Amino acid sequence: MPATATRRRLVEAAFRLFAEQGFEQTTVDAIAAEAGVGRTTFFRSFASKEAVVFPDHGPILAAVDARLASASRATADVALVEASAIVLTTYLDEGEVARARYALTTTVPALRAAEVANQRSYQQLFRNHLRGWLGSGDDDLLAELLANAVVTAHNHVLRRWLRGQSEDPAGDLAEAVGLATRSLRPAADTETQVVVLRSGRDFEELLPAVRRLLDEG
Amino acid sequence: MPATATRRRLVEAAFRLFAEQGFEQTTVDAIAAEAGVGRTTFFRSFASKEAVVFPDHGPILAAVDARLASASRATADVALVEASAIVLTTYLDEGEVARARYALTTTVPALRAAEVANQRSYQQLFRNHLRGWLGSGDDDLLAELLANAVVTAHNHVLRRWLRGQSEDPAGDLAEAVGLATRSLRPAADTETQVVVLRSGRDFEELLPAVRRLLDEG
DNA sequence: CCGTTTATGGTACTCAGTACCGCCCGGTAA
């Protein structure tokens, strides 16, 4: 069930009525009437009253899945950023609709629950691909942590933009995802990564310890 | 509304009927009748049909909150492990009831949604306390990431135990929470931390780059 | 032109959740 004309009219009617009267005060009958269709048609297009608030969830999920599927372990870092950027830019393009949705999800408990369920499907998507990239070793806790971190970072940036606290959402996303995954991500065998942490000691003082640790690795 | 006798009987009746007929097939009327009370009394004890599956959510949440409130920045690490251990041991003590709940939440979508909503309340609890410990600096992304990581680690260990794949859940929890938070946790200013990542190059070859990065820091 | 999908609207039903009311029962004061 792609974006047919009926679907679009139902979404517009729903957002209009939700803005006027609130979510709970608006019945499905009223939405269908506003869109000029029958109540049955509404439930043919949307599985629930909550689903009409997230009409593009399926397509976006598929796009993210496709982006992640086209990556390999070597290109995983970029894939994580770009896949989450797909979601972010979709919201950015929506503009006021995204802000209206934010107002609803922060107000109506049922919609907050639905949003969390949606985020869960993203998290599972990332986790599944990460499992493949990480070789599905003895433990998949790392994949779960990374997937969760990416989704959390994305949501954080998105919320900041929705509140008007971000001028460069795309840049913030790359930075946030990097922060979220940098420390958890194991370095590829052939690559070289240098992690710099602030230290109160002199570099020379640390050298023996660093050398010893690297030798053990 | 603490754990009155009526509440306990409702919970037992509900789990009995859910096991026999499934969640959707069991009406609230049937649960109330099985417990020997009226339908009204059920909704006086539980806000929804789903809530009866998580009867101890409120008390556990309060216990976790109390444990986190008794900690400071210096004792944050232990507090994170012990607070999540409160939740874990509660499930461990439940035994078969916890496994029955797991069977339900993995099967019934509505219950999965309710469980996710519960986990969200834990995550918010951890996040709020972490914000205080981290000094609520310029950005609270770190608190969110850490809170999410702790909850994810806990859920991972709990699920492994529920599936019978863990002999030492408490030990696994400490390890998992440590892994989840170690890399994200910022080093205190006066401390020195050395992060070792595998590298295909010789140490001597890396020295100039390391020195340059440290100087910049 | 006809048979067959396909989308739609309407009707009827189940059930969760809410509001309200009347009842009973234990405690308290006169």
Next chain:
DNA sequence: TTACCGGGCGGTACTGAGTACCATAAACGG
């Protein structure tokens, strides 16, 4: 003992989401 009162409980009635089913009409292929 009687009168009063407050809290817990059961029953009734209602709204509204979601499902099942059926009839119809338009589109479509032969």
